[in-house]
Amino acid sequence: MRVVIEKMGINGEGIGYINRKPVFVEGVLIKEEADIEITANNKTYAVGKVKKIVKTSEHRVKPKCKIQGRCGACPLMITDYENQCAVKEANLKQALIKYAHVNPRLIKKIIPSENVFNYRNQLKLPFSMNEERELVTGMYQPNSNYFNEIDHCVIHDQDLEQTRKAVLKVLNDYRCRSYDYHQKKGFRSLIIRMIDGRSQITLVTGEEELPASMIEAIMQIKGVVSLWQSVNTIKKTPEIFGPKMVLLAGERTLDIRMDDLKLQLSPRSFFQLNTLQAKRLYSTAKGLLKEHYGLIVEAYSGVGGISLYLKDKADEIIGIESIKDAVVNANANAKLNHADNVSFICADAADKLTYISKKREIDLLVVDPPRSGLDDAMLETILRSKIREIVYISCNPATLGKNLDILLDRYEVKVVQPVDMFPNTAHVESITLLVRK
Numbered sequence: 001m002r003v004v005i006e007k008m009g010i011n012g013e014g015i016g017y018i019n020r021k022p023v024f025v026e027g028v029l030i031k032e033e034a035d036i037e038i039t040a041n042n043k044t045y046a047v048g049k050v051k052k053i054v055k056t057s058e059h060r061v062k063p064k065c066k067i068q069g070r071c072g073a074c075p076l077m078i079t080d081y082e083n084q085c086a087v088k089e090a091n092l093k094q095a096l097i098k099y100a101h102v103n104p105r106l107i108k109k110i111i112p113s114e115n116v117f118n119y120r121n122q123l124k125l126p127f128s129m130n131e132e133r134e135l136v137t138g139m140y141q142p143n144s145n146y147f148n149e150i151d152h153c154v155i156h157d158q159d160l161e162q163t164r165k166a167v168l169k170v171l172n173d174y175r176c177r178s179y180d181y182h183q184k185k186g187f188r189s190l191i192i193r194m195i196d197g198r199s200q201i202t203l204v205t206g207e208e209e210l211p212a213s214m215i216e217a218i219m220q221i222k223g224v225v226s227l228w229q230s231v232n233t234i235k236k237t238p239e240i241f242g243p244k245m246v247l248l249a250g251e252r253t254l255d256i257r258m259d260d261l262k263l264q265l266s267p268r269s270f271f272q273l274n275t276l277q278a279k280r281l282y283s284t285a286k287g288l289l290k291e292h293y294g295l296i297v298e299a300y301s302g303v304g305g306i307s308l309y310l311k312d313k314a315d316e317i318i319g320i321e322s323i324k325d326a327v328v329n330a331n332a333n334a335k336l337n338h339a340d341n342v343s344f345i346c347a348d349a350a351d352k353l354t355y356i357s358k359k360r361e362i363d364l365l366v367v368d369p370p371r372s373g374l375d376d377a378m379l380e381t382i383l384r385s386k387i388r389e390i391v392y393i394s395c396n397p398a399t400l401g402k403n404l405d406i407l408l409d410r411y412e413v414k415v416v417q418p419v420d421m422f423p424n425t426a427h428v429e430s431i432t433l434l435v436r437k
C-alpha cells in the first residue's frame with residue numbers, strides 16, 4: 001500500500017491515512033510517500049512497516065548512528081535539527097489543543113539545544129553476551145527481545161562513551177558474564193553518570209562478589225570517582241537498581257557544579273540528563289516568575305536543583321521528593337549552597353502538599369513530575385488549595401494536556417515554553433505558567 005505522511009506522532013513516527021484510518025509508520029517524515037506493509041490493523045488505527053520510500057523529504061538526513069531505528073531511542077535522527085524542533089513544537093501544540101483547548105498563541109517557539117549530539121550525561125544499559133562470548137552493553141529493540149549491541153552511542157557524552165568502553169574491557173578481562181536468571185548470577189546493567197569529566201559507576205549484578213583487583217582496575221579508569229554495586233535478583237521488574245546499594249570504592253556522591261550551584265548526586269537520585277540544557281530549563285522557569293514570593297513549594301524536587309536556583313525568590317522553599325537518597329542529597333545541597341530558607345521532605349508529593357496547603361498559604365507551586373504526570377490525588381489537592389501560581393515542568397505533552405484540562409477549571413495558562421532537552425529523540429520538555437483565575 002502507498003501512503004503519504006501528513007503528520008508526526010508523539011513517538012516520532014509518521015502518520016498517514018488510508019480510507020481515513022490513521023496508519024502509524026516508523027522511519028518516515030511529513031510529505032514523504034512510502035510503500036508500506038500493514039503489520040497491524042485495528043478498528044481505529046493501523047500500523048505499517050516501510051518497504052520503500054518513494055518520495056523523500058528535503059529535511060531527511062543520513063543518521064549518524066548505525067543502529068538508528070533499531071534501538072528505538074532516536075526516531076528523529078533521520079531529519080535535520082531545525083525540523084526536529086518543528087516536529088516537537090507541533091506535537092506539543094497538537095496535544096495541548098486536543099486535550100485542553102490551550103490557545104496555540106500561548107505556546108512559544110522551542111528553545112533549541114546547543115548540543116545536538118554527545119549531550120547525555122548518563123547511561124543505563126543492560127548487559128548481554130555477543131557472538132564472540134564477550135560481555136557487551138546495548139538496548140532491546142522496542143516491543144521485542146532482540147538485543148542490539150551498542151558499539152558507539154552518538155548522543156552520549158564522548159567521555160561517557162570512553163568510560164563505558166573502558167569498564168567493558170575490565171569486565172571482559174575478568175571474564176564476567178551477563179545475568180543468568182536461574183543461577184541469579186552475572187551482570188545485569190551498567191549505569192554511569194559522568195559530569196565535567198568525573199564519573200560515578202554502578203554495576204547491577206546478581207549475587208556476585210567482585211574481586212578486589214577488578215574494583216581497583218575500574219577505579220583506575222580516567223575520571224572514575226566511585227564504584228557502586230547494586231544487587232538485583234528480582235525476576236521481572238521495571239526497576240534497574242536492586243533494593244541494596246553497596247559502595248565498593250571511592251566517594252559516596254558525585255559532586256558537580258551547575259552555574260553557581262554545588263550539587264551532590266547519589267546514583268539512585270534523578271538528575272537532568274542534559275546538563276547544559278538543564279541550566280536553560282531552570283533559568284527559563286525562573287525568568288517567568290515574579291520578583292519575590294512568600295512560600296514556594298516544589299513537588300518532585302529530585303536533588304533540589306530547581307528550588308536552589310530559586311532560593312533568592314522566596315522567604316521559604318519546601319521541596320517534596322519520594323526517593324530517600326535524593327532527599328538526603330537535596331538537604332546536603334541546601335547546606336552546601338548556604339540556602340537556609342530551603343528544605344526538603346521525603347514524602348509522596350500529593351500527601352505532603354495536602355498537609356502543607358491546609359496549614360499555610362502557598363504562593364507558588366513548582367511541579368516537575370515523571371512522564372505519567374500528576375496523579376488524581378495531586379490534581380485534587382491543587383484544585384482544593386488556594387495556590388496562586390503554578391509552574392508545571394513536563395516531559396510528556398500528552399499527560400500535560402490531560403492534567404491541564406483538569407487544572408483549567410481554576411487556573412489560566414499564561415505561557416507555555418518548550419525547551420529541547422533531548423535532540424534526536426521524540427521527547428518534548430516544556431514549562432507552563434498557570435495563574436489562579
Ligand SMILES: C[S@@+](CC[C@H](N)C(=O)[O-])C[C@H]1O[C@@H](n2cnc3c(N)ncnc32)[C@H](O)[C@@H]1O
Pocket residue numbers: 269270271272299300301302303304305306320321322323326347348349350368369370
Ligand atoms: C522528572 S524528575 C524531576 C526532578 C527535579 N525537579 C530535577 O529537575 O532534577 C521527577 C522526580 O519526581 C520524583 N517522584 C516520582 N513520583 C513521586 C511522588 N509520588 N512524590 C514525590 N516525588 C516523586 C522522582 O523520584 C524524581 O526525582
